[in-house]
Amino acid sequence: MDLAFARKFAAEWQDDWNSHDLERVLTHYHEDVTFSSPMIARFTGDASGTVRGKDALRAYWARGLELIPDLEFEVMDVRAGVDTLVIDYRNQIGGRVYEVLTFRDGLVSAGLGAYGETLAR
Known part of the structure; x- marks a missing residue:
């Protein structure tokens, strides 16, 4: 993983979500x-806050798009690790969120969303 890859991925990620x-x-x-987020618990009622497999992730995100039809992300910063990148972004209500994504064979194999004040909204 290098910063150029991380920046390119984050730009595509933003465009794809938007x-x-x-x-x-x-x-x-x-x-x-595997993906974990406090929003999973909020949207699905699953207290573990984790989904496993692409089909479960699809179902969670589909529910999120239903509940937040004006969803929009703006990448603020990107950090690169060995096999992980962190996307610092602002969402449609102005909240800052961190998405931590671990890669295997060029694809995301694990991720998590970390929220601050905006989680309470």
Whole structure:
């Protein structure tokens, strides 16, 4: 992982999400992806806050797009690790969120969303 890859990925990620085309977003994720977020618990009622597999991730994100039809992301910063990148972005209500994505074979194999004050909204 290098910063050039991380920046390119984050720009595509932002454009994909802002298109609201869920299949376009999901092209970046492994079939066996694991994703955790406090929003999963909020939207699905699953207290674990984790989904496993692309189909479960698709269902969670589809629900999110139903509940937030004006969803829009603006990437503020990107950080690169060994096999992980962090996207710092602002959402449609102005909240800052961090998306931490771990890659395997060029696709996201695990991710998590981390929220601050905007989680309470």
